[in-house]
Amino acid sequence: MRQKRSQIAIWPAGLLCLVGLVLAASPASTAAALRVPFRDLLRPGQRILVDVQQRVRDWRSAPQFQAEEYAELEQVRHDLASAELRERKLLAENATLQQERDTLQAEMRIPIAKQGSLPLVVPNLLSANVLSKKTADHLRQAVAIDVGNRDAVDPLAYVLDGEQPLLDQGATTGIEPGQDVYSARNVIGRVDTVGRWTSSIRLITDPEYQALARLARKSDRGMLWGAAGRLEGDGAAHCRLRSIEATQLVSVGDLVFSVQGDGALPHPMFYGRVIEAELRPGAVEWDIRIEPAGNLDALRSVHVLRQSLNPLRMMAQ
Incomplete structure (x- = not known):
């Protein structure tokens, strides 16, 4: 077949x-x-x-044509990403060089002798103890018995209530809302509400806390100061530093200090260190996370910054 x-x-x-x-x-x-x-x-x-x-x-x-076209497209994308990364590095290096130039220019300036003058307002640090919750509850009970029943006065006017840390100093010692609170050179927060005998602290980790802060980095020539931004509490145990442009140089381990405004203190105070610094693709500013310097849960004593008239200035009148 x-x-x-x-x-x-x-x-x-x-x-x-x-x-x-x-x-x-x-x-x-x-x-x-x-x-x-x-x-x-x-x-x-x-x-x-x-x-x-x-x-x-x-x-x-x-x-074969499609494969070659795809390979060329991937190469173009890679080149664009590399160019963008190089541009950011150059901008960061340029910002660092400008900071170093400003520092050198400041060091090279010749001081001009001026006639000294006494400031009208001088800083005054008041020591205060942080009350435990048990102690605060005991004080409220004692005040309610001694004052509230006798004079019909609200005991909270003497000893405040709430979850915020309490200080054993109040309106009778010149404490006012908004005054800064420190532990050594560390920024702890600021006074929130004030009673007659006590006052509460809004910690820097509180989501409603905001303040100006500046980045800094140690170098062989001393401290190099970086960009300033807005420090906010994250509601947990850390802070965020906002409004730092993507062109600025930021690294994990950088220091964060307060910004001297009216010159109440002769030097900036310390907030903490950068523990996370992320710059997402296409972002215009850094996402920075800060670990506070002080142990906010173990505070025993602090200092409240008050401002008062300079007695020497008053005597000179």
Whole structure:
């Protein structure tokens, strides 16, 4: 059976060979007359073969073209990302050089002798103890018995209530809302509400606490001061530093100090250290997380910054 099929498959090829021999042996006029019908007979098959060959070439070349195009696109993206990273590094280095230049210029300035003058307002640090919750509750109970029933005075006017830390100093010692609270050189918070005998502290980790703060970094030439931003509490145990532009140089471990405003203290006070600094792609400012310097949960004593008239200035009048 297989032999018969092979013989049948060979017949078309043999027939074509025979036709070719006949055309070759025929006179030129006869061969020319027969060549045209045979060419017309074979033309549909030739067209199909040419079309198949073209489709195969297109199929083979299309994936290669797409792969090359995709590779070129990825290379362009990589080059753009590298260029953006280099630009940010150059901007950060430029900001650092400008800071160093400003520091050197300040060091090279020749001081001009001026006649000294006494300031009208001078800082005055008042020591205060942080009351435990148990002690505060005991004081409220004692005040309610001694004052509230006798004079119909609200005991909270003497000893405040609430979850904020309480100080054992109040309005009778010149404590006022908004005064800054320190522990050594560390910023703890500021006075929130004031009673007659006690006052409460809004800690720097409180979400409603806000203040200006400045980045700093130690170097061989001393302290290099960086950009200033807005410090806010995160409501947990840390702070955030906002409004620091992406062109500024920020690193984990940088120091954060208060910004001297009215010159109440001769030097800036310490907030803490940068523990996270992230600059997301396309962001215009840094996302900075700060760990407070002081142990806010273990406070026992603090200092409240008050301002008073300079007695020497009063005596000079």
